[in-house]
Amino acid sequence: MSAPHLPKVAGIDPEVPVSTQTAAPLREIPAAPGAFIQDRLAGWVSDLTTLHELTERLASTATLDAALNELLHAGAALVGARRGLLVLERAGTTTPSTTLGLGLGPADLGHLETVERSATALGRVLDGPPEAAAARGGIATPDLLGDQDLDPRHREVATRLGYAASYALPLASEAAGRLGGAVWFYDEPGEPSEKQRHLVGLYARYATEHLARLTELERARADIATVAEELLPSRLPRIPGVRLAARHRTGPQGGGDWYDALPLPDHALGLAVGSVGGSGPSAMAAMGRLRASLRAYAVMEGEDPVAVLSDLELLLRLTEPARTATALFAYCEPATRKVVLAGAGHTPPLVLGDRRCEYVETTLSAPLGMLACWEAPSVEFSPAPGETVLLYTDGLLRRTGDAMDRAFARLHSAAASVPKADRHDPAAVTDHVLRAMLPDGLDRSDSTEDVVVLAAHFD
Template identity: 35%
Template sequence: MCHARRVTSESALPSESNAACDVAALATVVATQRAELERLRNAAAVAAVLERAKGATMALTGCSADAAHEDLVRRAEDSGRTLVEQCWITLGELVPGVLPEPDPVPTGHGEPARPGSTSAVPTPRGEGPADRHDARVLARIAQALVHVRDPRELAHCLREHLAASVRADAVLIFASGPAGGLELIGHAGVTETLATQWRHVPPLSGVAALETIRTRQPCWLTDYERDSERYVLIGTPPDRWLTRAWLPVVTGDAVAALGILRTTGDPFPSATRELLLEVARMCAGRLHSFLSSPAQVDDRMTEVVRSVFEALPGPAILLTPLRSDTGRIEDYRIDAAAPYAVDVAGRRGQALVGLRILECYPTVVGESLWEGYRHTLTTGEPYEGEPFEYQEVVAGVPETTTYSVRAAKLGDALVVTWIRHDPADRQEQRTADAQRLGNLGWADWNLVTGEANWSPQAFAVLARDARRGPLPLHELPARVVPEDRPALSRAIEGLLDGGPPVDTPFRLGTSAGTRHLRLVAEAVNDADGRPLEVHGFLQDLTAQRSAELALVESERAVVTQHGALLAERTLAGRLQHALLPLPRRAQQLAGLRVDVAYLPAQSGIHVGGDWFSAIELPDGSALFVVGDVAGHGIDAVATMAQLRFTAKGMVITGSSLTGALTRLNALLLHTHDTNATATLVLARYEPERRRLVWAQAGHPPPLLLRDGSARYLQRPKGILLGAKTAPSYAEAEFHIEPGDRLLFYTDGLFERPSEGFDKGLDRLAEAALHLGTEEPGALNPLLSAMLEGERRDDVCVVAVHLPPEPA
């Protein structure tokens, strides 16, 4: 054994071999002391975080220190976190400024060092904005760590939360490998090619991550030129990351290396270094669970899975992936198998344990399920593939079978289950689906043995508990409603006498109401014609029958309604014809030729509220009235009659046009239907002066045709009848020249749902230019041009024509 000793003179120098032993001994002592110092520093940092969290909890809740400690421990256990993670979450959730001031940390140089100094032991901070920011970062990381499931997710989590605060561009996690080397167990921000190149690192000198694991000290690489001479730097090219930090993560007896790679050339400030060291301490708990005794964990999991598999009624296997040196999955080992699991060679259950998947199912490579297995191991998402055909050799004969496979991740292994779709199984499933969709079930009655066999759906159709068994055929009529028993009994007796097949409807009373059922059956006879068996099906037609009955009721209602509408239409038509007789030919009034046309609407009752009047008054003048009552039917006809006769009577007895409109408005407001409205135009023609005086109540203006042009007369003031109690009406005067034509009409002539009011009037003016005076039916060309398709409103037109003077 070599000992380090003090040398007093050159003659007392030890031999070269002894000097080497002394150096090695000194190195061992230094390493031991440094490891102990790091352990003490970690313990001090953890204790400081715990005290800060306890103090914050006490300040907020007013509890004692012991109660605050118990509360933090309980919350950590309930959430599955470490105590350090729970402390940082508690500190990060507080409002900035609530955290108490940290105590100074002794540096060993006579005065305390403030947080942020390079010589201070890293402690939790909380006094400045940057410190509060770091506390929130640590709190978010602590919360996120609870959900990571493996070292690779841990690397992605750290990169996501440290990208903004420390400008981390990539994260690598190395664990101690076999023979003192390194194993890359997690990475983020690097390509898969680079990760594969550095997945296994031999125990070489000049590897910063390996040095960090050996010394348990952080390694800060901030000078690329100098660091590249001393270390083998990761990267292609390596100058992609100009600064790097390698941090020890002590997980019990093991140590991992956490690498933070940055593209920036800026050094790591002291506050950033302290933040990263705290992050490394927080990751210790998660890495410990990932790295501690994996073989023992797997063995315990495998034993549990094997116990569960023994009770499974179907095939299932537990697969552990077997990877190459590059990490590629080459095969799977079967570590557990259910009794019903069988391979192509006929081996079952426990006989499959320890075999490779390619030994048992050699043709699965290249299939979609092989890629599905890999995807499930990578993402954790269950795989459930479409049914596929698999060719296997059964008793020396190739046979193609259809399978459906499902895989789920369990730790680092896969639980795989599958279903074999045999032709008989598929046919049985199709039969069951057909019965369910058709709401029918088959039934067989053996007349020799008295046994009956029903499908499950037959019990559902007859609302019978399957535990009571099938109903004998001769007892079936007794279960139906009394009115249907004779017909069903005769049908069954015919079957038992060797008669033809039957198709008989019947009703069955249940707690949910009456069901409409159907029996379709035939008898199987022996050579002598005696029935041996009756088979057929029972079908539930309740939904169909209900729809039929509803349709019949609807048809009856339609017929009744149609009769009522027809009677009302006939009555209204007769009433309107009596109230508004149409002249068969043109009339001559006060020297004017008058043509009239009336067309009822084609929808609903074909009568409405449009009307006209064209009469010669006692003084030789002519009165023209065109009106339109809103709506259709009997009420509209009644209102039309009131207005038509009242208007004529008022003008004949000497009332002015505006006075007549005012009185008609009052009449309409005081009728039984206070919601009735109407439009109206009144015109009085004096033949001596060829003067036309007219007034209107919300009605379209008359159309004047003169010298090959068409224009509408300027309407005087007037609101529709029934709109207000005190309307104001005015008269307008117009002189008719020989050859003029004047059209009075209702809005049904030009209004269309698809166009505006003005566009309809323009279309009417254009069509009226071609209006002739030939008899009979002088207005027919105009009506044909204006009315296309179904008429939704009545149409009334009065054409007044002053013939030209003789040449």
Template identity: 30%
Template sequence: MDTDGFAADLGPAGRAELGPSPPGGLLDVLGVAAIVLDADGRIVFWSPQAQALLGYSAQEALGRYAARLLVADEHVDLVLGLFAQVMEGEGTWAGVFPVRHRDGRTRLLEFRNMRLLDDRGDLYALGLATDQATLQRVERDLALSVRLVDQSPIGLAVMDTDLRYVMVNPALERINGLPAEDHLGRSVHEALPLLDADPLEAGLRQVLATGVPLLDQYTVGRTRADPGTEHAWSVSCFRLEDGGGKVLGVATSSVDVTDRHRAALEAERARHRLAVVADASVRIGTTLDLEQTARELADVAVPELADMAAVDLLDAALAGHRTTVPSGGPALFRALAVAAAYPTEAASAADAAGEIARYDADRLVTRCVNTSRPVMVPHVGEADLSLIARDPRAAALMARAGVHSYLAVPLIARGEVIGALDLVRARNAQPFTDDDATLASELAARAAVCIDNARWYQQQRDTALTLQRSLLPEPPPRLFGLEVASRYQPAGAASEVGGDWYDILPLPDHKTALVVGDVMGSGIKAATTMGRLRTATQTLAGLGLEPTQVLLNLDRITAGLDPYFATCTYALYDPHSAQCRISTAGHLPPVRMRPGHDPELLDLPTGAPLGVGGVPFRSTAVDLDPGDQLVLYTDGLVETRDQDIDTRLDALVTLLGGPHRALEYTCDHLLAALRHPDDHDDVALLIARVRR
């Protein structure tokens, strides 16, 4: 059978695959010439490659003595000796020999000579020759390629069209932890079962199909060389073709970029930590309310860091005492906030907000605040739960909820441990790591200052509120001709207690003084100033002074309490004349309500605030008949940041319209309609109704 122009390739299973061999192969590059001589040294076969190499056609070469045609005279004896040696069966001869070209030039050819024996016993000599320079170039290129492949630090491999290894270099053997012979004939998935090979094999198929190289594909996984560590590689793939364009397979290069991968992961973790901390800076500490600040910390931690978070403060810190936990002693915590990423039994295991819990010295949260260091249990066991939960029931709830990792970090503000942030994971399958502890500590450090600010503010506010309430009047005795109701409401949690006050002062001759005032400012000092002014007002009213004289004296007293100013309305009711003389010092006007009439703001001289000094005060007489009401109030009832004062005063007058109601109801109705729980100012409200 004529198989000229066909090549037999060995497939991946070792079977012979016959098919045409396109031009451009290695033999074509070398241009190997075949020449056959008979026993006398005459040329009997002359290949086309011989004609291309030496210039003689077959007609010119056949039948002629090779030594005379191709060899210079000075080399003839040497050639004849070598010919005789080959023909006598003493072996083959190989080497470089100068041969004369048809054009007269001499060419150095690389020869392989051997004896042939036909079926009749006749002897022949076969010479295979190629140009020495071409052969040396090919050998040099091949040697360079082999050396580069063998010594390259880059893992190199060649795969056939079925994506099975046919060659790997030593570097890839080291990278994969697998000898070359264990690669050959296998796919990536078979050779590297610990690696997610599907994306890589998909890329290889794409390269085979399109011929477009795949560059720097990132692959992460584990190998047999280092199964306990995750590595990263940059893999590039190229399609291999022969000179005729036939696809032979793909070549791959693999560069270990694990260090770069780890650096990138660390940089990404650092960026993530910064983003979380920046978000926490915005979300935590929006108010000075202690419980809300604790809730904000818990909400930031869930689900960013944990499936559930609890914020607990040492009870001593809430009381304003030093919070050092005695070595070996228990710790008392007050739970402030609990947050969960989803409904879970573990939330029931946490201490409810507001509760006080005692944890012995061996408990992990106690160890955390005692050592001022994070306590982490990456993998929680049954014994660990008994050191985390408050009691066996809570431990059982946490176990059923699937809690498997625990982290507690201390809340440290101004060098003092004030509590702890407790974190647990259940659905999140990853255990806590040192990176998590670092991030949690950063969040806790920032939040602790906000919590500490809220803690001290609440203590100061409670003190001021206690002081102010102690300075406000007790319910007055039964008044002649008047029925009164009053309210004091402190500012919301985000602001301090102010200096608002009211007074109901029974005076001789059945007269009654009604006073409402507001010390500008807030806090303990404002409350103290308010108490001093109230005492002075009581003293001045007891002297039987007119309203203008009372305010004049209060103005002098307030000027000595620099830098404080105050507004005030002083109303003196005389039931015998059915009149009320009113004088104001920079205060909002009272409202008069009369049966059958619309409520009205009294048009009174405003006057300057107390403490300005040198400004006279004027008094206005207002008739009050039985059933008439007088409403006195401080600006906290009507002032807001988003509406002008006239609009708010109109709202007050509108609310007072309609049939007259019980005074207590009117007080509550005004506060509910005009006040918001977070209003930044306190309010004093006083309503008096004339009786027969």
């Protein structure tokens, strides 16, 4: 008689023999197979987040000095160091090298400069093939004082400054070439880990590209400033009875604000300020042409400022019909303290003395190039002995960020607050007004406005 068939249960084959042995009880729960991978991924995400934050901070820097400071601090954080040194020097250029320290004073930098360059890791990074140092992940010296071959002077400086290890890295990339190098110092023997070297290497390559862009930008700004200075008077004339002072700042893109002071026949003096619309090389070239033309017209008919500006307007309309400009020309006779001026859409002068501080009431007129034929009546006034006439461009007002009416009031207040002891010095007057109007300084890099201030003090 055959054995009875066991009933079938879903998923179970009753004919498969069941083991009679009992498995040992689990004493601990084994880790999930992916826990190690998850930890690695979490570490990578954390590293990438840190690197992203540091590169974002570097990208937000707009000047070379700010970028170098950020690079030094970020590199120190990535390699776990407290102090560092960076040298920026581009091969094939006449630009002097830039040295910047982190946690190192001027005296410390002086001591480091006494060490022979080839005896330091930074020197080998700067002078050797950049790809060699980059391929090794930088040059690490984990125990400087324990190195028997260390240069004696280097050992002396390291002992004096209190660092025992260093890590140097070239600032180089395939596109930008080598711009310099950086070294970070450790207080105790040690060196960055492989992961730290990898992160700081990625950061340094990005930083090199950013530094190359900022270097080119600053070189272009310097060239623009040089051209602008060459287009303006190299020195102010000396005329009996009047003393002059001028301050000028060209925007980073190059602007069209200008000034002039030229001696005229019969011991007269011509003063002019103006602003050409637009920015960049074309505006600078137009500014140079207008200034040269005004000088010629002033010599021929300077006693009539209206005629001078009328000729200038005709020239602008015929040669550059799409361009506009503002201008103010004053014909001065210092011996009699007589001033005759005409303005074309320009801001009015300000007269400052012991008894008054007020704007000169000029007639309202359009800028040059806006009307088919420009003409406006001139204004005549006589500064008292010891008074200063202040000419300026609207860039001074716009740089304040205030509305124009408030900017005019602010300028009036700045002029009125000049100390009485300084009111007889035109240079002191201009400097005081600029400090009061622009507390951040005339050379603030984030402003695109040109600034011109011309002061004439009548004795």
